[in-house]
Amino acid sequence: MSALLIGRDTSRKGEDVNTRAVALLCLAGAAVAVLSGMYESYGMFAQLCAAFSDGCKQTLGFTLLGYPLWVLGAAYFALLCASVYFFPPAAVWIVGAGLGFEAELARTLIAMKAPCVFCIANGVFVVLSAAFVFRSRHFWQMLALALLSFILVQQGLARPVPKAPAQAAQAAPQPKPDIARLPIDPRYVLGPADAPVTVVEFSDYQCPGCKRVHESIKQVRPLYEGRLRWIFKDFPLQMHPYAARAAQAARCAADQGKFWDYQDLLYAAQGDLPDDLLKQFAQQLGLDAQAFGQCLSTDKYKAAVEASVQDADNARVDRTPTFFINGEPLPGVPTLEGFKHLIDQALEQSKAKKQ
Incomplete structure (x- = not known):
């Protein structure tokens, strides 16, 4: 084994340690790369990514030379692993190219304000690999390769872009979903039926984004008491x-008049929500434990929740949380100030229509 893989002259034992370290980093990097391409199939990782940002979802659509980034990432780490065992001098070239790639990807994600946990992890693996491969005499060689790779990736990295106006005009327009026709259960509604502004919320109790926006919702609703009607619809992913x-459990709590209080506990817990915990929440709110347990164990509201999911499909909702204000879909997830601005705007529009 060449001494290339170590930062200073060491024994054969030191070479082997460095080689094994790089190999382990390669295996970890390849695993993370593959997982980044399949993370949406695994609830735990999807939750982790969503809690961090939507960067994972955005980078899933990135390509380079026509290949998804996760495929190139897995191939890169496989190639690096092979080089440290069969042709060590090539490791400097491979790691240098990897550093440039990760630098450009990091720059892109920072500009988009969409960090990706998988990208960060693989960036760390590449930097650590460079630490094991690096020798001072190869500094300029590695730097030149990193800069070249940075430029090439910058030119070749492709991201999904919205349709051009001409393309959009050619697409067949879809009818706007009629939110006013959605079936409404008054137990899951706050505010008067004649309120000038109606907000429909589609949400999921295990959705990290739903948890974050719920705190804003609790603050904004009292600000518009009497002028705002808030309708909650289940959309469990x-x-x-x-x-x-x-x-289902929240609806069982609604039987005893505690839907909104129970909902607060679900969002606060957010993680795994087994039946034992759901029953603990009921006890915490002073609900009739026997009635609640029977409601839950008999799946009393299973069909109702499934019907709410169908309502979401009919409204062409494809993510949580999703909001409609007076029938108009909201782009993204509003902050407290964003909600206030949009509701104020809807109030002004409602006032203008009456005049």
Whole structure:
């Protein structure tokens, strides 16, 4: 084994340690790369990514030379692992190219304000690999390769872009979903029926984004008391194994007049929500434990939750949380100030229509 893989002259034992370290980093990097391409299939990792940002979802659509980044990442780490065992001098070239790639990807994600946990992890693995491969005499060689790679990736990295106006005009327009026709259960509604502004919320109790926005919702509703009607609709995603069951439990709590209080506890817990925990929440709110337990064990509201999911499909909702204000879909997830601005705007529009 060449002494290339170590930062200073060492024994054969030191070479072997460095080689094994790089190999382990390669295995970890390849695993993370593959997982980044399949993370949406695994609820736990999807939750982790969503809690961090939507960067994972955005980078999933990135390509380089026509290949998804996760495929190139897995191939890169496989190539690096092979080089340290069979042709060590090539490791400097491979790691240098990897540093440039990760630098450009980091720059892109920072500009988009969409950090990706998988990208960060693989960036760390590449830097650590460079630490094991680096020797001072190879500094300029590695730097030149990193700069070249940075430029090439900058030119070749492709991101999904919205359709051009001409393309959009050619697409067949879809009818706007009629939110006013959605079936409404008054137990899951706050505010008067004649309020000038109606907000419809589609949410999931295991969705990290739903938890964050729930804090803003609790603050904004009292500000518009009497002028705002808030309608809650369940939309538990399949990737969240406890979400549908939690939605049933909240409806069981509604039987005893504690829907909104129970909802607060679900969002606060957010993680795994087994039946034992759902029953603990009921006890915490002073609900009739026997009635609540029977409601939950008999799946009393399973069909109702499934019907709410169908309502979401009919409204073309594809993510949580999703909001409609007076029938108009909201882009993204509003902050407290964003909600206030949009509701104020809807109030002004409602006032203008009456005049």
